[in-house]
Amino acid sequence: MQTDSSFTFVLFGGTGDLSMRKILPALFEAHRAGGMLADSGKIVAVARHVADRADYLEWVNEHVKPHVSKNGVDETAWASFLDRIEFVKIDLGKAEDFALLRDAVSGMPGIRVFYLATGPSLFVPICHALASVGLNENSRIVLEKPLGYDLKSSNAINDAVGEIFAEDQIYRIDHYLGKEPVQNLLALRFGNVLFEPLWRREWVESIQITIAEELGVEARGDFYDNTGALRDMVQNHLLQLLSIVAMEPPHSMDSDSVRDEKLRVLRALKPIDPRDISKVAVRGQYHAGVIRGNAVPAYATEPGVKQDSTTETFVAVKVEIENWRWAGVPFFLRTGKRLADRVAEIVVNFRAVPHSALGASALRGGANRLVIRLQPNETIRLYCLAKQPGEGMNLASVHLDLAFDQFFREGQMEAYQRLLLDVINGRLALFVRRDEQEAAWRWVEPILNEWAASNKPPKPYAAGTWGPAAASAMLAQHGTCWLEEEN
Incomplete structure (x- = not known):
């Protein structure tokens, strides 16, 4: 470049x-x-x-x-x-x-x-x-980020900044949008006819988007205790990734064409009835535990955190998109601190074949899936079934890999490097427009308000695990599980 x-x-x-x-x-x-x-x-x-x-x-x-x-x-x-x-x-x-x-x-x-x-x-x-x-x-x-604490404060900041800078001068950064696999997701979807017929409700059973961290709040206790995982990660990173996964093909890759399509997804998110929040959203807070052999303290004992804090360090939420492409397909978003591994990935689970002459394994949901790994290693992996060598028709899961560091000789560009170059060169496509941000806050607010009004504390989970059991139970109600549980 x-x-x-x-x-x-x-x-x-x-x-x-x-x-x-x-x-x-x-x-x-x-x-x-x-x-x-x-x-x-x-x-x-x-x-x-x-x-x-x-x-x-x-x-x-x-x-x-x-x-x-x-x-x-x-x-x-x-x-x-x-x-x-x-x-x-x-x-x-x-x-x-x-x-x-x-x-x-x-x-x-x-x-x-x-x-x-x-x-x-x-x-x-x-x-x-x-x-x-x-x-x-x-x-x-x-x-x-974070640009505000809620929709009202976000609008106040945007109004004030907008009085001084025009919208095309403002670059609201979300570094996940600059990651190579996210860019390749766009290339896979809109550059290859192979995936487009499958990228819809008839063939996709469910989609998972996970951003998991091993680290705790580190030296950010004061900030994090007034923010929480829903504001810190779901309102921006996870909903932005969801909009990239679910968007319609843009007219071109110019900034407004891409962001218009993302906005349509965010505006199509099914509003959450406050009475249903306990069924579709799980919040947790880590207690003391062990990560890679090292004992780590509970969130409430971290520096800068109130001892009686009810701030969530884990969120899992079920999202539905009310449009023709995705109606009825659950999107499961998950993020948390002090989890079992550091990983960010998008998992597209395709439906099972309608009838199989090859045995029950071909009828299992998730036998065909696409896993887009954003961190720590950036890869795209397509899973399918193949015959095992030997006698009989026994099927096994195999995968095709696109490992960027192995396929491309030149080094990968880090997300911040790409985004900073885009700012210098005046390219806005990978930055969040104000109306996108407002739509995301508007969808998240009922959860924020319900949790603020609730007397129920976050569900506890031990550091070094994958979060509260309730997050797994939420997926089980839909006949599926998180990717690591299947293995």
């Missing part, structure tokens, strides 16, 4: 965890690859915890370098990358400090990208401060 797009990339929260682990490493990989970033492009870090540029570069060497280039750092490329970086010390609470930023970037070339790797409470003050010094022109702004 070659570019001549000159840019000035301004990174708010330049010493934060996200900048350290994701944003700066992604920019370095684009720089190292050559041709992806214009030679004239500059990175301007904004923070208040270091004194000057020299101190900031020392911080980058210490905290960012360990997260780049798995096979070692090219020191020449690293040195030239550091040459791109400038630093401005700003107290984000002081609007007058933004004049320092204006002066620093005034002579820098190209489009200005403002990446807000900060808490959402700072989004609006930063936008107002940028406008006060005239930096909202010829610019793009990137907003990290």
Whole structure:
């Protein structure tokens, strides 16, 4: 992906965890690859915890370098990358400090990208401060999740940001949309006639989307205890993945065509009756347990978490889409912390054959399935039945693999790298439009409200397991199970 797009990339929260682990490493990989970033492009870090540029570069060497280039750092490329970086010390609470930023970037070339790797409470003050010094022109702004606490607060942030930046200047980032298998899901569906006739209710029995983490809340207890898994993961990542899986073929791959089709899916989600929430949504909270031989504490004893917290660390929910393609097909979404493994995957279970002369195994639901693995290794695997070698017609499950790292010689592009390049080059297709976000919040809110009003605590599950038993029972009612339970 070659570019001549000159840019000035301004990174708010330049010493934060996200900048350290994701944003700066992604920019370095684009720089190292050559041709992806214009030679004239500059990175301007904004923070208040270091004194000057020299101190900031020392911080980058210490905290960012360990997260780049798995096979070692090219020191020449690293040195030239550091040459791109400038630093401005700003107290984000002081609007007058933004004049320092204006002066620093005034002579820098190209489009200005403002990446807000900060808490959402700072989004609006930063936008107002940028406008006060005239930096909202010829610019793009990137907003990290969570964008609000509910529909009302999300709308308040979007209204305020929208007064300063036009919608086509606003890039609401969801890094799962930049992952290679998600892009390949679009290629498989819309580039191959093989799957299109099967991608509908007549042939699909159910779909599972899982984002599981082994980690707990780490140092984010204060934030997480006021957020929970439903807001942190379901409202954005999981519903975005669902919309990609279920969308109709877009007219083209331009930004509005893709996002229009995603929006149609989100608006077709069957509203949840509050009286049915206990039947279609499971919330859990991890207790002490063991993960890979290491004892881990309960959520309620994590730093920053209230001892009597009822915040969910696990959610499983059944979703239905009320349209001609998907009516009657259950989508099961699941996410949680301190689960048995770190995995993100989409599982498309196809229906069993209507009649089999080859035995009962061919009639088993899920004998044919497509598994799209997003992490830790990015693969697409198609399962089918084949005859076992030897006497008799005995069937066994086999699979065809597309392992990207083995098939393609060139290295894969990380999600943040792809998305940051899209921002610099003005491509909006992989970013969330405001109406998408509103539709997702609108669907999630009845669950949020019911759980807030309920006196029932989240269902407990031991760290190192796959969550509360109720999540498995919900699938069992539909004659199916989670993928790992089948094995």
